[in-house]
Amino acid sequence: MQNRLNILSFIQNKGRVRAEDLRREFGLSRVSIHKILLKLQEENKIQKFGTSPLVFYGPKTENEYHNQYLGIDSKIIDFINQNYLYVSPKGEQLTGFEGFTAWSNKTNQSVEKNAYDYFQRMTFYNAFKKNGLIDGINKLKNTFDKIGLNKLYYLDFYSIDRFGKTRLGQMLLYAKQSQDENLTKVISNETKPSIEALIKRLNITSIGFVPPTVRREVQFMKVLERNLNLPLTKLSIVKIKSQVAVPQKTLSKLEDRVENAKNSIIVNDDRVHQNILLIDDAVGSGSTLNETALQIREKRICKGKIYGLAIVGSFKGFDVISEV
Incomplete structure (x- = not known):
């Protein structure tokens, strides 16, 4: 007691x-x-x-919120409590309705109107998810003439119109920008069940993690790979060091992104694999995952299928993500 x-x-x-x-x-x-x-x-x-x-x-604080915002349905407040994350200019992580209220007040918007709009928009975006995954292969087919992937999935959208980055998008951005290993572990723990379920469903036998371009003391993809600790054959993928490191996010033209991926990523593996899953942190144009898959096919080291998976992806036709 x-x-x-x-x-x-x-x-x-x-x-x-x-x-x-x-x-x-x-x-x-x-x-x-x-x-x-x-x-x-x-x-x-x-x-x-x-x-x-x-x-x-x-x-x-539920009664407090209801007293202050009597017009908001309790199920909407519960939904926001489960799905919203706001990072303040001071670096505070404010979750749920508290964060939502802080963001609304910061942007001089009505909390009540925002709450209903957010719930409706999230309901719309969540309808794209099936078994916790978003299928992005049609977006890829509409972007490139030559496709190396059989399927492309991502776990969530990076951002949604009007409300900005999703909860997972926020976490990914700040995990990379602040090189926060603990936040990367949180992302790993949160995404692992979905990744493991996908591996089982697709009978994945080998896995490849897209290497980073920018040097950081804490590399998000390395920490993610270590924390996921997936018991699969690891495909060797390396980034070629050039005189000047050019991250994909700095390139606005699609053809530049394709050229960058084609000339900076090498599949350094001659073993024959069955079904391969390639993992990247964020899908913008999709060129990195697609070019990696095309290399695998050119080397004829995959007897089965090649799948791509990103933590987050763009909703609008694989628009360029320039932050992460």
Whole structure:
């Protein structure tokens, strides 16, 4: 009982905290912390924000929100609590309705109108997902004359009109820009179930991670590869070092992106593979994944099919993503 009261007091004083914060503060086991958190939720004293593994617990504020925004349906508030992430100019990660309110106020927009519009737009975009994946192969076929991939998937859109980057898009951008290894681990943990399910469904036997172009102390793709720890044959893909490193995001013309991918990526592997999954962090034009697949076919080292998977992708016909 005392532990529960102490944890409740801590949450009320600190605001939103993670289970790991509580474990470090009180020295209790993870199982004990989660039992207490579950009990406090059942007692309507705290509420949960976000989805696993990026979950926060905060004081119960639902009544406060309903008093302030009486016109907003509770299911919409719950939806926003589960799906929204705002990173403030100060670098604060504000999840759920708190973040949504902060963004709306920051941009001088109506919280009520934004909430309904956001729910409707997200419902529209989520309709493109099947089994948690977005099929982007038709966009690729409409962009390139020669296609190396059998299928292209991404886990979410990078951004949506009017509301900007999605939750996963925000996390990816700041994980790369800030070289935050912990945030990369969060992305890995969150995306791993979908990736493993896809591997099983497509009978994937080999996997290849597209190497980064820009040198960073913490490389997102390397950390992602290590954290996913997939028990598959690894396809060797390398980036050729040029006099000046030219990231895909700096190129606005499609033909430049194709030329860049064709001359900077080498499939350094002569083994014969069955079904291959190529993973990249973000799909803009799709040229990197497609050119890598074309190289594999030219080398005749794949007896089966080649699939592409990106963490996030553009909604508008593989428009260029120039931030990540």
